[in-house]
Amino acid sequence: MTDTTAGTPAATDGGDPPDGSDFGVGEEGSDDPRIEFRGGKWASTLPLVFFIAWAIFQSGVLGIGDTNGLVVGALVGTTLGMFLVRGDWKAYADTIFEGMTQRVAATAIVAWLWAGMFAQTLQAGGFVEGLIFAADALNVGASTFPAAAFILCGLLATGIGTGYGATVAFVTLVFPAGVLIGANPVLLFAAILSGAVFGDNLAPVSDTTIVSAVTQDADIGGVVASRFKYAIAAAVPAFAAYLIAGSAMAGVSLEGAVALRESANALGLVHLLSMGVVIVTAVVGRHIVEAISWGLVVAVASNLLFGLSSASDIVAFTVTEAGALSGLPVVEVGETAGVGGSLYTGAVGFFPLIVLTLLIVAMAQIMIRGGGFEAIQTFLLDRVATTVRRAELTMVLGTATINGMITINTAAEIAIAPYVARIGEKFNINGYRRANILDANTSALGYIFPWAGGVLVGYQVMVGPDGLGSQYGPEMVVNPIEVVPYVFHGWFLVAIFIIAAITGFGREYIPDRASEEVSRA
Amino acid sequence: MSVFDKFLAGWSFRGSTPDYAAGDAIEVMVTGESDGGVHVARIGDSTLRIEGAPGDAVDTRVVVDVESWDESSHTGRATYRKTVGGSAF
Numbered sequence: 001m002t003d004t005t006a007g008t009p010a011a012t013d014g015g016d017p018p019d020g021s022d023f024g025v026g027e028e029g030s031d032d033p034r035i036e037f038r039g040g041k042w043a044s045t046l047p048l049v050f051f052i053a054w055a056i057f058q059s060g061v062l063g064i065g066d067t068n069g070l071v072v073g074a075l076v077g078t079t080l081g082m083f084l085v086r087g088d089w090k091a092y093a094d095t096i097f098e099g100m101t102q103r104v105a106a107t108a109i110v111a112w113l114w115a116g117m118f119a120q121t122l123q124a125g126g127f128v129e130g131l132i133f134a135a136d137a138l139n140v141g142a143s144t145f146p147a148a149a150f151i152l153c154g155l156l157a158t159g160i161g162t163g164y165g166a167t168v169a170f171v172t173l174v175f176p177a178g179v180l181i182g183a184n185p186v187l188l189f190a191a192i193l194s195g196a197v198f199g200d201n202l203a204p205v206s207d208t209t210i211v212s213a214v215t216q217d218a219d220i221g222g223v224v225a226s227r228f229k230y231a232i233a234a235a236v237p238a239f240a241a242y243l244i245a246g247s248a249m250a251g252v253s254l255e256g257a258v259a260l261r262e263s264a265n266a267l268g269l270v271h272l273l274s275m276g277v278v279i280v281t282a283v284v285g286r287h288i289v290e291a292i293s294w295g296l297v298v299a300v301a302s303n304l305l306f307g308l309s310s311a312s313d314i315v316a317f318t319v320t321e322a323g324a325l326s327g328l329p330v331v332e333v334g335e336t337a338g339v340g341g342s343l344y345t346g347a348v349g350f351f352p353l354i355v356l357t358l359l360i361v362a363m364a365q366i367m368i369r370g371g372g373f374e375a376i377q378t379f380l381l382d383r384v385a386t387t388v389r390r391a392e393l394t395m396v397l398g399t400a401t402i403n404g405m406i407t408i409n410t411a412a413e414i415a416i417a418p419y420v421a422r423i424g425e426k427f428n429i430n431g432y433r434r435a436n437i438l439d440a441n442t443s444a445l446g447y448i449f450p451w452a453g454g455v456l457v458g459y460q461v462m463v464g465p466d467g468l469g470s471q472y473g474p475e476m477v478v479n480p481i482e483v484v485p486y487v488f489h490g491w492f493l494v495a496i497f498i499i500a501a502i503t504g505f506g507r508e509y510i511p512d513r514a515s516e517e518v519s520r521a
Numbered sequence: 522m523s524v525f526d527k528f529l530a531g532w533s534f535r536g537s538t539p540d541y542a543a544g545d546a547i548e549v550m551v552t553g554e555s556d557g558g559v560h561v562a563r564i565g566d567s568t569l570r571i572e573g574a575p576g577d578a579v580d581t582r583v584v585v586d587v588e589s590w591d592e593s594s595h596t597g598r599a600t601y602r603k604t605v606g607g608s609a610f
Binding site for chain 1: 528532533541565608
């Protein structure tokens with residue numbers, strides 16, 4: 001009795017397999033190390049290890065979530081690594097540039113800039129007031145608000161394909177409404193992060209989904225379909241957990257909450273249309289930039305048409321003296337000259353994170369060029385992954401660990417993808433299965449720890465200039481370390497894959513079925 | 522495979538030692554070479570010896586005809602048919 005598909009296997013195109021070069025991986029990983037370190041290959045991990053230690057000390061121990069502080073930590077770590085290089089330091093410096101110019105960094109940056117402008121414009125258009133109205137009208141109370149936020153944020157993230165973007169939108173727009181209604185801020189922030197995990201993991205337009213499929217020689221559609229079972233198996237208990245925890249955890253008391261409730265405005269709900277445009281446009285396969293741009297157009301038009309905001313709330317040029325152009329709707333007279341408005345604030349809010357992203361991918365590249373990654377791979381194949389179960393556990397825990405350490409989950413995913421491919425292939429584990437292990441644990445760990453990019457972008461909305469803290473008070477700011485245990489979907493997703501590796505749930509081998517031709521995004 | 526089938530694929534608990542039958546034509550990744558120079562595909566914790574594969578077949582995907590299979594030791598013997606791809610990395 002055979003337990004695989006008998007007969008002729010599905011046809012493959014026989015062409016060159018995808019090498020992941022579109023995402024800056026593959027070719028680099030196969031080259032010999034170009035940088036030699038004093039202390040050997042492991043010394044190439046110093047910049048990243050130093051940065052992680054800095055991030056843990058700053059955000060975990062001291063509770064300081066300042067992204068600019070992490071930028072300095074990355075700069076110091078990168079500089080320290082250079083002192084360990086043997087010979088010419090130029091190769092080290094060149095590798096910094098090489099890492100920074102990888103496409104994965106640009107992909108994340110573009111998504112953040114557009115998502116930031118979009119989310120801020122919806123906020124300027126009274127979307128929060130609309131959600132407060134809806135929550136009251138639908139009788140979504142404080143205890144059920146986190147569970148509802150998990151589902152809604154999951155849907156948005158699945159639609160727009162960026163968990164970071166969905167986190168920004170929901171922390172900006174939905175989080176204040178939930179807290180003002182009486183939901184626990186820590187639980188609500190965690191529920192939003194869980195929704196982001198769900199979408200990042202499942203969305204066909206997600207950067208992590210695309211990377212997971214391309215690097216494991218699998219088609220994106222097949223990967224999404226095959227991972228549905230894992231996502232649902234984690235989401236159902238996560239939803240139940242938010243309902244239970246929502247009832248058990250008390251909210252905070254905010255001065256002015258009653259006044260803000262009175263400002264509830266049904267008209268703000270028009271921005272459900274703006275969000276719908278983004279989701280639908282993305283799901284039908286449009287590029288994320290196009291999808292968010294259409295949503296932005298609808299949001300701006302709605303704001304102006306329904307009087308939800310003025311033109312200067314969206315773009316404002318402030319001059320110090322009145323002149324011929326000061327009559328324009330986007331020109332204002334003020335004490336200090338400058339540019340403002342939702343487009344400006346939304347995009348500029350991400351500048352620190354963008355710089356941090358560039359530095360992290362540079363540090364990862366130093367590790368690849370220095371041989372640190374290769375050393376880890378050899379150790380894993382020779383000592384740890386000696387049976388198929390141990391191989392899958394190694395893939396799960398290795399992906400989770402590297403994502404737990406590296407702030408930006410897509411960068412971490414790209415770093416670990418070659419190991420997952422090589423270890424999996426040594427046991428003929430199917431590309432779909434490998435892609436699912438890679439992406440689920442990447443998505444999950446990218447939104448749990450205080451230094452994770454998903455947590456930081458949400459936190460940035462709370463503490464940034466004109467952030468929630470300055471608008472509503474310190475109760476609207478959540479310490480990122482408090483969120484860790486409550487990102488239920490993330491934890492459950494990791495648990496599902498540990499169980500799947502042990503029991504064989506969902507396991508497929510290469511002979512079982514061939515991937516369709518990979519469709520690159 | 523239909524879209525519906527794609528969603529249903531893998532809804533099962535799969536063992537670590539998959540078995541095959543003589544006459545199966547399967548696609549596998551060649552994972553190594555034995556001491557005698559015969560190529561080997563490790564599928565989970567099962568082992569398939571492949572005869573007639575090119576010298577550089579390790580880390581390539583090939584289609585093979587399974588000639589025999591021992592379900593007690595989860596090992597088998599197959600004949601190389603053609604190369605269809607390579608490693609993802």
